[in-house]
Amino acid sequence: MLQNKIYQNFFVEIIRTFLTIMLSFCLIAWTVRAVNFLELIVDNGYPVLTYFKYSLLNLFGLAPKFIPLSFLVSLIVFILKHKNDSEFIILWTSGVKKIHVVNLLMITSFTVLIFYLTLSVFIAPYALNKSRQLLNEDQFNSFLPTIKSQKFSDTFKGFTFIVEKKEKNEIKNIFLHDTGSNLNNLSSDPSNTSSTTIIAEKGVVDNRNLFLIDGEIISSSKNGNENEIIKFEQLSINLDNLSTTTIKQTKIQETSTLKLLSCFNKRYENTKFCSDEVKKEIIPVLIRRLILPLYIPVITIICSFLLLKQRKFFLNKTSVFIYSFLLLLFTELVIKYTGLNYFLRLFYITVPFSLLFFLYLFLFYKSAKEVK
Numbered sequence: 001m002l003q004n005k006i007y008q009n010f011f012v013e014i015i016r017t018f019l020t021i022m023l024s025f026c027l028i029a030w031t032v033r034a035v036n037f038l039e040l041i042v043d044n045g046y047p048v049l050t051y052f053k054y055s056l057l058n059l060f061g062l063a064p065k066f067i068p069l070s071f072l073v074s075l076i077v078f079i080l081k082h083k084n085d086s087e088f089i090i091l092w093t094s095g096v097k098k099i100h101v102v103n104l105l106m107i108t109s110f111t112v113l114i115f116y117l118t119l120s121v122f123i124a125p126y127a128l129n130k131s132r133q134l135l136n137e138d139q140f141n142s143f144l145p146t147i148k149s150q151k152f153s154d155t156f157k158g159f160t161f162i163v164e165k166k167e168k169n170e171i172k173n174i175f176l177h178d179t180g181s182n183l184n185n186l187s188s189d190p191s192n193t194s195s196t197t198i199i200a201e202k203g204v205v206d207n208r209n210l211f212l213i214d215g216e217i218i219s220s221s222k223n224g225n226e227n228e229i230i231k232f233e234q235l236s237i238n239l240d241n242l243s244t245t246t247i248k249q250t251k252i253q254e255t256s257t258l259k260l261l262s263c264f265n266k267r268y269e270n271t272k273f274c275s276d277e278v279k280k281e282i283i284p285v286l287i288r289r290l291i292l293p294l295y296i297p298v299i300t301i302i303c304s305f306l307l308l309k310q311r312k313f314f315l316n317k318t319s320v321f322i323y324s325f326l327l328l329l330f331t332e333l334v335i336k337y338t339g340l341n342y343f344l345r346l347f348y349i350t351v352p353f354s355l356l357f358f359l360y361l362f363l364f365y366k367s368a369k370e371v372k
Contacts (some may be wrong), residue, residue: 003100011108025069029062053134061127073297081304088307099363099367117289120293121257125254129256147161150164169204175198176196178196198212201214201215202214216229257286259288284335301356303324
């Protein structure tokens with residue numbers, strides 16, 4: 001009964017430490033990334049609410065990347081803490097076998113493994129997909145933030161502009177060049193217009209509306225032989241049709257796991273999304289979601305060697321941490337090449353099962369030998 005209580009406390013302590021470390025890493029990385037996402041407001045004119053939603057959803061995409069390292073650190077901290085406090089010695093002398101504590105650590109690792117798989121296979125792709133949909137659904141809120149004095153801007157597709165001076169919502173010496181048919185309705189023959197250029201002395205920006213004063217409209221024909229010039233004293237332009245250059249197409253990392261797996265069914269082989277070239281990119285993504293979490297129990301077994309008596313250099317705390325860290329480094333460096341080489345892919349998939357089996361047998365043997 002007492003042992004069960006101790007095991008429960010150990011389990012809760014490891015999980016709590018793991019979650020604390022993981023959330024700390026995630027918040028640091030998320031803060032840095034959220035600063036980069038400010039360009040959605042500053043350069044693309046998206047609403048502030050869209051920025052916050054997009055940033056928060058991307059937090060779920062960051063979390064899986066820090067799980068292996070966070071769990072490694074939490075295990076090392078847990079084992080060393082209780083060894084330094086001589087708590088493990090009390091357990092050994094009271095009759096608790098080391099392999100029982102190892103099994104407890106393994107149960108903890110499988111709990112983290114299930115959490116890791118749930119996050120990487122289902123939650124993260126769904127959240128990232130929703131974040132991409134936000135950019136598709138929400139258009140830019142205002143044209144004003146995208147304007148920079150004396151700087152060309154190509155924030156919008158087929159639409160380039162520059163102003164000499166900007167004061168609040170007033171702009172001076174404006175140059176607009178449209179090749180995306182956004183301003184073709186300003187010419188007398190929209191169907192024959194390839195590009196439209198507007199030059200104006202002054203202007204006022206009101207959200208998605210632009211009011212220009214004293215200028216001219218230059219419309220170039222598709223054959224390039226004629227230019228139509230129309231002068232104006234006042235001109236009102238609605239910019240609702242503008243589309244930002246922000247990537248709105250769903251990336252492979254944002255695609256659901258089931259859809260990626262469906263690419264390997266024969267009925268999907270001829271689709272553009274499931275072409276042979278795309279499959280080379282899909283395979284590493286699937287392996288990252290489905291196979292990489294399996295290295296968590298292997299990390300646990302390696303860290304469990306710290307429970308043994310430290311007589312040799314290759315089993316001290318520094319060496320064990322280096323072994324674990326090198327294994328994590330291997331998983332990250334090799335995974336991107338698994339889509340290119342079949343044998344490397346097979347090796348990557350079989351390594352966690354092989355290591356788990358042989359290392360556990362070796363650890364069981366060493367712990368039993370110490371008892372004798």
